[in-house]
Amino acid sequence: MEIQKIQALNDFIAYIKLEKNYASSTVLNYEKDLYYFFEFLKQEGVEDLERVAYLHARLYVTQLYDEQKARATISRKISAIRSFFRFLNKEYQLDDAAFQALYHPKKESRLPRFFYEEELTNLFERNEGDDVKSLRNIALLELLYATGIRVSELTSLTVKDVDLSLDIVRVMGKGRKERYVPFGHYAHEAIVRYINEVRTPLMNQPHSKLFVNMRGGELTSRGVRYILNEMLKKAEMHGVIYPHMLRHTFATHLLNNGADLRTVQELLGHSSLSSTQIYTHVTKEHLRNTYMNAHPRA
CATH class of the missing domain: 1.10.150.130 (Tyrosine recombinase, N-terminal domain)
Incomplete structure (x- = not known):
C-alpha cells in the first residue's frame, strides 16, 4: 500500500x-x-x-x-x-x-549566557520611569527575572493567572504541564502598578492577557524581544538580549545563592534534572572566575 x-x-x-x-x-x-x-x-x-x-x-x-x-x-x-x-x-x-538507528549529534558545549547581578541592576535602574511604556516594561522584566518563565509562557499569561495575594503565578508549560511559580515583592509592586496605571487605560479591545502592547492588543513573543532589546539600548549595554537569557539568569542566580537543584528544576518546569544541571557548570565557572580574579596567588 x-x-x-x-x-x-x-x-x-x-x-x-x-x-x-x-x-x-x-x-x-x-x-x-x-x-x-x-x-x-x-x-x-x-x-x-x-x-x-x-x-x-x-x-x-x-x-x-x-x-x-x-x-x-x-x-x-x-x-x-x-x-x-x-x-x-x-x-x-x-x-x-x-x-x-541514527544517533543524535553531541550537543555543543556552550554554557548559557546570563547577566551578572550588577548588570541586571543597571538594566532595571536605567529603565525606571513613570510613563506608560516604562511601567509596562519594568513589570515585564521583573516577572521574567522573578520567575524564569519562557517567553511563550509569559505571553500566554492571563490576569487571572497572577495571584497577587499569594504572589504566585500559574504557568502552562511545555506539553500543557501546569506549574505554580512564586515571585517577590519587587515583581509584586511592578505588576500592581502596571495593572492599575497602564493595562486598563491602554486596553481598547477586550482580552484576558496580562501583558499588552502600546495599542492595547495582546503582546507577542516578538514584541517581548523588541522591548527587551530597547531596554538594553536605553541602559547603554552592548550586545543582544533575548528572553531566555533572563531564564538562564534566574536559574544561575538561584544556584549561586544556595538554592538546590531539584527546586530550580521544579521552578523551571524541566521534566529531567539533566536539563537543569547545565546551570551547575555555569555556577562553577562563575566561582572559578571569581577566585582567579580575587585570590592573590591565583
Missing part, C-alpha cells in the same frame, strides 16, 4: 498537536523539517515512504552536516523524522528502523 506523503504529514501534524499537545513552535518546526526531508527524498528519486532505507537516512544527515547546520538543528530534524516514522509504524505498520 502506497502511503501518500502529504496526507500522512497532515495526519501526523494533527496527532502531535491534538493528542500529544506539542507546543505550537515545535509543531511548526516539525512540519518544516518534514517538508525539507521530502525535498531530499525527491532529489534522491525516492517517491514512496515505504522505500526509505537506512542509507537514505545517513545521506540525509550527511547533507545536513555539509550545509553546516547547527547540531541542535540537526538533532531536532532527526527527532521530527523519527517521530513521523514512529507514527507511520503505528498507523500503517511501516518499518521505522531507518531513522531509529
Whole structure:
C-alpha cells in the first residue's frame, strides 16, 4: 500500500498537536523539517515512504552536516523524522528502523549566557520611569527575572493567572504541564502598578492577557524581544538580549545563592534534572572566575 506523503504529514501534524499537545513552535518546526526531508527524498528519486532505507537516512544527515547546520538543528530534524516514522509504524505498520538507528549529534558545549547581578541592576535602574511604556516594561522584566518563565509562557499569561495575594503565578508549560511559580515583592509592586496605571487605560479591545502592547492588543513573543532589546539600548549595554537569557539568569542566580537543584528544576518546569544541571557548570565557572580574579596567588 502506497502511503501518500502529504496526507500522512497532515495526519501526523494533527496527532502531535491534538493528542500529544506539542507546543505550537515545535509543531511548526516539525512540519518544516518534514517538508525539507521530502525535498531530499525527491532529489534522491525516492517517491514512496515505504522505500526509505537506512542509507537514505545517513545521506540525509550527511547533507545536513555539509550545509553546516547547527547540531541542535540537526538533532531536532532527526527527532521530527523519527517521530513521523514512529507514527507511520503505528498507523500503517511501516518499518521505522531507518531513522531509529541514527544517533543524535553531541550537543555543543556552550554554557548559557546570563547577566551578572550588577548588570541586571543597571538594566532595571536605567529603565525606571513613570510613563506608560516604562511601567509596562519594568513589570515585564521583573516577572521574567522573578520567575524564569519562557517567553511563550509569559505571553500566554492571563490576569487571572497572577495571584497577587499569594504572589504566585500559574504557568502552562511545555506539553500543557501546569506549574505554580512564586515571585517577590519587587515583581509584586511592578505588576500592581502596571495593572492599575497602564493595562486598563491602554486596553481598547477586550482580552484576558496580562501583558499588552502600546495599542492595547495582546503582546507577542516578538514584541517581548523588541522591548527587551530597547531596554538594553536605553541602559547603554552592548550586545543582544533575548528572553531566555533572563531564564538562564534566574536559574544561575538561584544556584549561586544556595538554592538546590531539584527546586530550580521544579521552578523551571524541566521534566529531567539533566536539563537543569547545565546551570551547575555555569555556577562553577562563575566561582572559578571569581577566585582567579580575587585570590592573590591565583
